[in-house]
Amino acid sequence: MRNTAPNPARRRRSAEVVTLLDVRLPEWHREKSPARQCVVCEREFPARNFAKTCSPECSRNLWLANRRKYYAANSEKILAKQRQSRRPNIRQCLICGKDFISRKNSKTCSPEHLKEHRRLHGHKYYLANREKWVVRGREQRAKRSPKIRQCIVCGKDFVVVSGKENTCSPKCKAERRRAMERARYRSEQRVLKTKYRRISVSELQPILVPINQASAIIGKCRRGIYQLIATGQLKAVKSGRSTLVVYESLKQYAANLPVAKFRAPHGATPKA
Secondary structure (H helix, E strand, O other): OOOOOOOHHHOOOOOOOOOHHHOOOOHHHHOOOOEEEOOOOOOEEEOOOOOOOOOHHHHHHHHHHHHHHHHHHOHHHHHHHHHHHOOOOEEEOOOOOOEEEOOOOOOOOOHHHHHHHHHHHHHHHHHHOHHHHHHHHHHHHHHHOOEEEEOOOOOOEEEEOOOOOOOOOHHHHHHHHHHHHHHHHHHHHHHHHHHOOOOOHHHOOOOEEEHHHHHHHHOOOHHHHHHHHHHOOOOEEEEOOEEEEEHHHHHHHHHHOOOOOOOOOOOOOOOO
């Protein structure tokens, strides 16, 4: 059971609820609508408001029939209004020179004059562009005429069907393709060889040399090399227990040595 008291504002008003069954419809509504005959197809249909047709198709046909009747009865008035609203475009015929009412932007007064105008205008256009047409005709005739070309594989003469053929048969075409692939492969290998060329040890310039090689390079003994290192004329570094001489210092030492001068032998002439 509910412990709280019911809210009086939310009480059900069952007595005030009105259902549709209690409402009585008027007599004219309870009666069935009388049947009416369609104006177009003459079928009977239940009448709704002021409807004269039974379906939208019949309504469309009735509207078209009324429209035809209206135009048939008032055609003269409609045409007179259209003539008043449109201003006549009077032009001079290009062939006979007579004035006429131009319709659809026509330039001649009759179909015969229109044909004559087209013939004359086409002839004038041809005379104005005669050189262009002559050149175009020569090009077309040259394209249609057979061309003889020499096959680049076997050297035989053949008739060219299209403008890009260089071979006389599919066999020569395949041989040409293989030759092009071989040439492309050789060029790629040549580029790779020049790009990633193996460098031999003899081509490399040393940075550090041991004492034995340093003595062989400048032509001094090991003791002389150690003396030069001690006096500071050569630069040396230690790599573990071995002593290495800087190659650039050997070059600099050789460049700083004085130039040797000798007395010329008897009867020899010194060079200038």
